[in-house]
Amino acid sequence: MGEPMKTMEEIQKEIVEDFSFFEEWMDKYEEIIEFGKSLKGLPEELKTEENLVRGCQSNVWVVSEMNNGLLHFEADSDAIITKGIVGLLLRIFSGQRPIDIATEELYALDEIGLQAHLSPNRANGLNAMVNKIKLMALAHRAKEEAEG
Amino acid sequence: MIKTASDIRSSFPILRREVNGKPLVYFDNAASSQKPIQVINAIDNYYRNHHANIHRGVHALSQEATMMYEDARLAVAEFINAESASEIIFTRGATEGINLVAQTLGRQILNEGDEILVTFMEHHSNLVPWQMIAQEKGAVIKAVEVTEDGQLDQESFKNLLSKRTKIFAVGHVSNTLGTINPVKEMAHAAHQVGAYVVIDGAQSTPHLKVDVQNIDADFYAASGHKMYGPTGIGFLYGKKNLLNTIPPYHGGGEMISRVSIEKSTYAELPFKFEGGTPNMAGAIGLHAAIDFIRETDIQHISDVEERLENKLTNALKNIEGIRLIGTAPEKAGVVSFLVDGVSAYDVGVILDQLGIAVRTGHHCTEPLMDRYGIRGTIRASFAVYNTEEEVEIMVNALNRALKMLS
Structure with a gap:
């Protein structure tokens, strides 16, 4: 069984600290946009209906893979701000144990002032994406238990 | 001035x-306009000073509220140049107005293979209600093409119009493109083949002088909240002879003249279509919005x-x-x-x-x-x-x- 490099709690703290240096919203968004641009995203063949998290305006695709007891995610979006925030979510959730992913309380985005992006009325699929990540984790967890 | x-x-x-x-x-x-103080005050004043249930009460407040509500209907009728106030039905908005026509006129006249003609630029509210009744009645939906610059393709319209066309449903102004459609000319052509013309006026009433008689619309639906009025109120105009022949939409109080356990006879226009206690405050707010538009x-x-x-x-x-x-x-x-x-x-x-x-x-x-x-x-x-x-x-x-x- 692999061990996560850091706990999700540690990563969330790091993110909050990283963003605490930005006082202006513009700098914050610039950071997210640059982060979004730097992510490699998904190859076209993985941007399928099956991997799509339905959002009204921006599409988000997410795939997962178990490796040595840890669940890894990769994701993409057609909107760059969404992609940047998705990147933050992956930084938190990817490479963790499924049981931890399913139970981790996400607070970092709230603290850095991006909670509006996770509200159900932001039709960008992010809210749905967090739910999907947790469901995927639960599904893997159930599978692990069944396999003993 | x-x-x-x-x-x-x-x-x-x-x-x-x-x-x-x-x-x-x-x-x-x-999507929705903001509200002038005149509209906010009208609603406030209604609730502070005049509210009671309307049409039935003999007491003073009920009579005041009824008067204010019916005055609002008159204001709507004048605003779109309807022939009489009894042709104005208060609804929750344009969406409800279109659903009303689909579920009453549509249910009454559509048969299998009949066609409902819409356009590619319709808001979902002027499409989905037609799909619902079409599915139920075995009718077919056809749609007028849109040109590259965003106009209704008149060639496509002419080709699609036929004796099978029973209803032509079109938006007066496109919410996405802003295009003002030539509804008068199109209504005329649709009438030539015997179709009823239903116009979605949600986007026109805030911006243009609408004259339903001049357009010769059979039905015209609009929403208060897009024209400086409150949410939850709108209106449907229908030609009197049509409103008299189509069945009621919602059953309930206010819309009947006589009820026994077995059956009911329905009230006169427009009450036949206004089952239940209506949105009085909304109608009165809409009246203030119409006054605002007129004064401006x-x-x-x-x-x-x-x-x-x-x-x-x-x-x-x-x-x-x-x-x-x-x-x-x-x-x-x-x-x-x-x-x-x-x-x-x-x-x-x-x-x-x-x-x-x-x-x-x-x-x-x-x-x-x-x-x-x-x-x-x-x-x-x-x-x-x-x-x-x-x-x-x-x-x-x-x-x-x-x-x-x-």
């Missing part, structure tokens, strides 16, 4: 607030909006990578556009941070988005309280957003 821009702006309390630390620039009027002058409103639309359109033409969606010669207060390689959502988020409310997405017109092969647009839509300075603020903000995003 024409009101000055600052007179008009000062009537809208919400325009004084800030969003994200910036003065609000509200360019999402096609609808021609002045449309002049102001046209100036803003032209100013924004011209400014956008100078920005690299902008694609305007909807460039018809006759438009009403809407500018829809896309930027190459930039998601509309991202632009909307940055503009919001700068205090500017625009709409991004498909605007509930997915068939139209498919027509253009796009997923959505950025839409700025104007009201009479918007200013040229606000357009400049938006253009600067857009340039800033594009610099960040590209």
Whole structure:
């Protein structure tokens, strides 16, 4: 069984600290946009209906893979701000144990002032994406238990 | 006397607030307009001083409330030049009005193989109600094509009209493109083949002088909240002889004349269609909104909006990578556009941070988005309280957003 490099709690703290240096919203968004641009995203063949998290305006695709007891995610979006925030979510959730992913309380985005992006009325699929990540984790967890 | 821009702006309390630390620039009027103090006061006054259930009570308050509610109906009738107030049915909005026609007229006249003609630029509210009744009755939906610049393709319209066409449902003004459709001419052609004409006026009533008799519309539906009025109120106009022959929509109190356990006889127009206690406060607020439009002058409103639309359109033409969606010669207060390689959502988020409310997405017109092969647009839509300075603020903000995003 692999061990996560850091706990999700540690990563969330790091993110909050990283963003605490930005006082202006513009700098914050610039950071997210640059982060979004730097992510490699998904190859076209993985941007399928099956991997799509339905959002009204921006599409988000997410795939997962178990490796040595840890669940890894990769994701993409057609909107760059969404992609940047998705990147933050992956930084938190990817490479963790499924049981931890399913139970981790996400607070970092709230603290850095991006909670509006996770509200159900932001039709960008992010809210749905967090739910999907947790469901995927639960599904893997159930599978692990069944396999003993 | 024409009101000055600052007179008009000062009537809208919400325009004084800030969003994200910036003065609000509200360019999402096609979704819902803001409310003048006259409308807010009318509702407040109604609840403070006049409220009681209407039509049945013999007491003073009930009579006052009834009078105010029926005065509002009269104001709507005059506003769209209906022949009489009994042709005006209060609804929750245009959507309910269209559903009412689909479920009454549609149920009464449609048979298997009959056609309902819509257009590719319809809002989902003027499409889905028709799909529902079509499915039930085995009728077929056909749709008029849209030209590249965003007009209804008249050739396609002529080709699709036939004796099988029983209902022609069309928006007077497109919410996504702003196109003003030639509904009078199209209604005439539809009547020639014996079709009923149902017009979605949600986007026209805030911007143009509407004359239902001149258009010769059989039904005309609109929403109060898009024309400076409250939410939850709208109206449906129907020609009296048609309203008399179609069945009622919702059963309940207010809409009957005599009820026994076995059956009921229905009330006269328009009460036959207003089952249950109606939205009195909404109707009275709508009356105040109509007064506001009349006092401001609808021609002045449309002049102001046209100036803003032209100013924004011209400014956008100078920005690299902008694609305007909807460039018809006759438009009403809407500018829809896309930027190459930039998601509309991202632009909307940055503009919001700068205090500017625009709409991004498909605007509930997915068939139209498919027509253009796009997923959505950025839409700025104007009201009479918007200013040229606000357009400049938006253009600067857009340039800033594009610099960040590209």
